[in-house]
Amino acid sequence: MDRLLDDPRPLDDDTPVRNIYVDAFFMDEHEVTNEQYAAFTKATRHRVPYHWIKSQLPAGKEKHPVVNVSWEDAVAFCTWQGKRLPTEAEWERACRGAKEGKMFSWGDEAITRKDAHYQSEATAPVCGKTRNYFGLCDMIGNVWEWTSDWYERTYYKSAPERNPPGAASGQYRVLRGGSWFDDPPLFLTCSYRSWARPAERSQTVGFRCVKTVRRAR
Numbered sequence: 001m002d003r004l005l006d007d008p009r010p011l012d013d014d015t016p017v018r019n020i021y022v023d024a025f026f027m028d029e030h031e032v033t034n035e036q037y038a039a040f041t042k043a044t045r046h047r048v049p050y051h052w053i054k055s056q057l058p059a060g061k062e063k064h065p066v067v068n069v070s071w072e073d074a075v076a077f078c079t080w081q082g083k084r085l086p087t088e089a090e091w092e093r094a095c096r097g098a099k100e101g102k103m104f105s106w107g108d109e110a111i112t113r114k115d116a117h118y119q120s121e122a123t124a125p126v127c128g129k130t131r132n133y134f135g136l137c138d139m140i141g142n143v144w145e146w147t148s149d150w151y152e153r154t155y156y157k158s159a160p161e162r163n164p165p166g167a168a169s170g171q172y173r174v175l176r177g178g179s180w181f182d183d184p185p186l187f188l189t190c191s192y193r194s195w196a197r198p199a200e201r202s203q204t205v206g207f208r209c210v211k212t213v214r215r216a217r
Contacts (some may be wrong), residue, residue: 008122011152013076014191017101020089021162024213027094029144030126030137031065032077034058040077047073050201063125065206069105071173071198074146074207080175083209084196088193089109089164091176095140095190097133103189105139111184116141118188122182122203128155142186143206144175144196154169172197 034057041048041055047066048055057059059062069077071085078084086094097105104111117124118141127137149166151156166174173197178188181204186192196205 003082006161007187013193014156016156018156018159019049019161020093020159021163022087022089022093022128023163025086025090026211026213027134027136027210028083028210029131029135031143031208033067033126034061035062037069037077039079044076044080051203061123064123065126067143067203067206068201069146069206070201071146071196075148075200077207078209081209082213085146085148085207086210088147088166088174088176089159091145091147092190094134094136095132095177097136099133099190103185103191105190106130111140111188115189116184117180118182118184123126123180125143127148139177140190141178141182141204142180143177144179144194144204145177146205146207147174149174151193174204175205193215 040046040059051068052058074085081214095105096102099105099107102108104115106115114130116129117138123142126142129138131137132139150170151172152167152170155167175194178192180186187194196202209216
């Protein structure tokens with residue numbers, strides 16, 4: 001990822017704090033797993049993550065989140081399922097649950113190993129930690145998650161109050177949630193914004209999908 005770990009003002013891009021409204025949506029309860037992604041690549045002949053030896057998912061890692069997938073790979077998977085990537089605003093709403101204005105899904109209490117998978121050597125099986133208010137797993141930790149938004153440092157100053165779609169263009173896509181590699185609490189919060197080039201594939205980056213709620217007329 002392109003975010004510098006020694007950035008002297010790492011949180012400058014998550015202000016100003018504003019009330020933002022998002023329409024209802026469905027979100028996958030956990031990050032896309034290796035076995036889910038393997039079914040996708042078998043059905044579509046889409047490329048597999050480059051670390052899969054002989055194109056086979058790593059043995060014993062079926063329930064781990066898939067990694068080494070680009071933004072385009074993530075979009076392709078979500079489209080195949082009739083879904084899409086979440087906007088950055090949707091992702092943060094899902095992460096916060098009922099804890100508006102708090103650092104974590106569970107409030108401002110210090111992060112513990114029961115809350116998230118972090119400072120480790122690799123990914124862990126999904127849903128091994130406490131679920132948040134919405135019943136979602138691993139919103140913080142395990143792997144960074146791609147969102148649909150282009151990254152713009154000052155976007156919060158001009159974003160619309162309802163369903164902000166992200167910047168119109170850019171070089172990077174927004175990542176949220178932190179990963180197995182990261183140290184708390186800086187990167188492992190509901191508000192921290194990171195980014196990567198859309199073509200980048202990293203061992204710390206995965207994704208989950210959302211689906212728009214179609215309202216009856």
